[in-house]
Amino acid sequence: MAGAYDNVKIARKVSRPTALDYINHIFEGFVELHGDRQFRDDKAVVGGVAWLVDRPVTVIGIQKGKSMEENIERNFGSPHPEGYRKALRLMKQAEKFGRPIINLINTSGAYCGVGAEERGQGEAIARNLLEMAELKVPTISVVIGEGGSGGALALAVTDRVWMLENSVYAILSPEGFASILWKDANRAKEAADVMKLTANDLLEMGMIEKVIKEVKGGAQNDFGFTANLLKSKLVTELDMLCDKPIDQLLSERYARFRKFGEFSE
Amino acid sequence: MAGFKLPDLDTLRSRVKDIKLELPGKKEPAKEDVPVPAGGIKCPSCENVFEKKELGKLKICPKCARYFRLNSKERIRLTADEGSFKEMDAALRAKNPLDFPDYEEKIARMQEKTGLKDAVITGTCTIGGEKTVIGVMDSGFMMASMGSVVGEKLTRAFEYATKNRLPIIIFACSGGARMQEGIVSLMQMAKVSAAAAKHSQAGLLYITVLTDPTTGGVTASFAMLGDIIISEPKALIGFAGRRVIEGTIKQKLPDEFQTAEFQLEHGFVDLIVTREEMPIKLRDILRLHSGRKDGAE
Numbered sequence: 001m002a003g004a005y006d007n008v009k010i011a012r013k014v015s016r017p018t019a020l021d022y023i024n025h026i027f028e029g030f031v032e033l034h035g036d037r038q039f040r041d042d043k044a045v046v047g048g049v050a051w052l053v054d055r056p057v058t059v060i061g062i063q064k065g066k067s068m069e070e071n072i073e074r075n076f077g078s079p080h081p082e083g084y085r086k087a088l089r090l091m092k093q094a095e096k097f098g099r100p101i102i103n104l105i106n107t108s109g110a111y112c113g114v115g116a117e118e119r120g121q122g123e124a125i126a127r128n129l130l131e132m133a134e135l136k137v138p139t140i141s142v143v144i145g146e147g148g149s150g151g152a153l154a155l156a157v158t159d160r161v162w163m164l165e166n167s168v169y170a171i172l173s174p175e176g177f178a179s180i181l182w183k184d185a186n187r188a189k190e191a192a193d194v195m196k197l198t199a200n201d202l203l204e205m206g207m208i209e210k211v212i213k214e215v216k217g218g219a220q221n222d223f224g225f226t227a228n229l230l231k232s233k234l235v236t237e238l239d240m241l242c243d244k245p246i247d248q249l250l251s252e253r254y255a256r257f258r259k260f261g262e263f264s265e
Numbered sequence: 266m267a268g269f270k271l272p273d274l275d276t277l278r279s280r281v282k283d284i285k286l287e288l289p290g291k292k293e294p295a296k297e298d299v300p301v302p303a304g305g306i307k308c309p310s311c312e313n314v315f316e317k318k319e320l321g322k323l324k325i326c327p328k329c330a331r332y333f334r335l336n337s338k339e340r341i342r343l344t345a346d347e348g349s350f351k352e353m354d355a356a357l358r359a360k361n362p363l364d365f366p367d368y369e370e371k372i373a374r375m376q377e378k379t380g381l382k383d384a385v386i387t388g389t390c391t392i393g394g395e396k397t398v399i400g401v402m403d404s405g406f407m408m409a410s411m412g413s414v415v416g417e418k419l420t421r422a423f424e425y426a427t428k429n430r431l432p433i434i435i436f437a438c439s440g441g442a443r444m445q446e447g448i449v450s451l452m453q454m455a456k457v458s459a460a461a462a463k464h465s466q467a468g469l470l471y472i473t474v475l476t477d478p479t480t481g482g483v484t485a486s487f488a489m490l491g492d493i494i495i496s497e498p499k500a501l502i503g504f505a506g507r508r509v510i511e512g513t514i515k516q517k518l519p520d521e522f523q524t525a526e527f528q529l530e531h532g533f534v535d536l537i538v539t540r541e542e543m544p545i546k547l548r549d550i551l552r553l554h555s556g557r558k559d560g561a562e
Contacts, residue, residue, distance in 0.1 A: 110485075112505035112513050117523060120533045122484030122504035129458035130490050134466065149442075149451060150485040150504075157455045171442050171451045181444055195447050196363055205362075207448055257459050258420070260452035261413035262360040 004192040008174060010166040010218040011145045017223050019061025019104040020046060022144060025227040027052055027059055035086060039119060042083030044075045047090040053235055058094035060087050060155065061104035078111035081124035084154050088128050095135050100238050103141040103155040108173060110151030125154040132157035138241035138249060143167045159241055159253050162210040163199035164226060166218050170197035323540045332497060332540060334477060337386045337403035340436055344544050345390035352388040354421055357414045359383055365445040379405050383414035387422040393548030394560045398426040398433040411483055412443030416453025423460035432470035432551060437488040441481020454486035461490050470554045475502050493550060496525035496534045
């Protein structure tokens with residue numbers, strides 16, 4: 001059996017389809033909106049308004065580059081606080097206009113740097129967690145590549161959390177995990193097996209609701225297959241979520257996260 | 266509510282005796298050669314060696330005024346009106362969601378060493394007669410990392426406060442996520458924040474007090490969500506670890522980076538309050554929100 005680290009490698013492939021690939025394929029008439037209205041436009045986060053078939057939605061993605069040049073512009077898909085604040089601005093806008101929200105997540109983590117600290121990376125993530133718990137519209141997040149810790153969770157406090165089959169979602173990279181717990185980053189493979197970071201592991205643990213299939217070797221080998229599948233699942237799920245009374249939606253969202261934790265008393 | 270006894274400012278001041286609270290503390294020459302005798306302690310800032318009891322209840326270096334870390338029980342003694350603290354959910358214990366090797370043994374060792382079940386104590390108390398829910402994290406227990414028990418106890422504390430229309434004060438400190446619990450640990454950030462959101466929606470007051478060190482997933486969740494965010498002087502407060510950032514930028518960071526004072530300057534902390542003045546400041550803020558100007562009747 002292949003190890004979990006194989007998924008990590010596929011999830012990190014430069015050829016792996018990005019948020020904008022899915023946005024352009026799944027949605028029509030995407031109007032990209034920029035900026036957090038406070039500091040600047042963070043290009044590691046893209047977002048805007050688009051049609052999902054006949055339904056206007058807000059779609060937000062964490063965007064990695066396809067080339068070194070674009071990766072520098074996109075900061076390798078590691079958002080600064082202003083990226084999370086831009087996402088929150090667009091989500092609050094969606095709430096105002098009653099649009100469902102779809103977040104596509106692909107980040108190794110929130111950026112760790114001087115500017116990020118000066119502008120409150122912790123506060124930006126925290127604010128999103130709190131605000132997303134209360135958004136009065138249906139919300140779905142999909143991990144399409146890497147789901148790196150708090151930097152991913154900051155877009156994933158949603159009614160549904162899905163993962164593409166070869167994506168990963170974890171508290172830390174397997175390298176970081178091995179380095180902290182075993183003082184040896186070379187034990188990343190072993191760490192990946194322990195961490196339960198694959199889509200199927202997380203489905204089994206009840207952390208996510210759905211796994212979207214990919215063809216053998218990863219979504220890049222047949223992008224249309226995964227993108228079309230994701231589109232049809234999103235359409236069906238939003239039809240269902242949009243029919244729920246808001247109070248029910250919010251109490252179910254609270255219960256979704258409330259149940260996480262293992263302890264005895 | 267009569268008969269409460271807040272440790273008053275004068276009493277607290279007398280506990281620190283004649284220490285000059287000069288912050289930031291001045292470094293005196295290193296005294297590396299001095300062996301630390303039994304019952305003695307060496308200040309990591311000024312490197313002077315002195316007897317533990319000289320730290321006093323406030324645990325402040327008598328030479329350079331550096332704050333030593335308080336454990337949760339000491340913190341509650343210094344904050345709550347005498348005898349007013351009632352612990353909640355004291356029996357919660359960690360399990361091992363990832364079946365991580367040796368995690369249970371590590372927890373058992375920490376429980377034995379600290380006398381705690383996990384890294385937070387929650388309960389109710391009064392401060393200057395004002396009733397509040399309180400949560401105090403303990404850096405002595407696995408650097409107050411947040412696993413299921415910390416997340417669950419804080420969530421229940423918020424839910425209790427919301428149901429009983431009480432304010433909540435959380436003394437935060439943490440090295441971050443409880444790595445051994447993996448994704449379950451990450452989800453505690455969302456769980457506690459959602460409970461904080463409900464408390465906030467109910468129009469109730471949430472105060473966080475950031476103490477040394479408050480980092481990682483705790484900074485990126487409930488610690489930064491207080492209506493009022495207080496910090497102790499010179500506490501380390503940040504999201505990413507210093508070494509991680511230095512590794513990213515390939516440069517040494519200045520000493521004041523990620524201190525309480527840095528966060529105040531950048532607008533992420535409302536006020537810095539010294540240890541001796543903390544209970545009085547908390548009482549004053551609680552009263553400003555309860556409307557009982559002269560205290561509870």
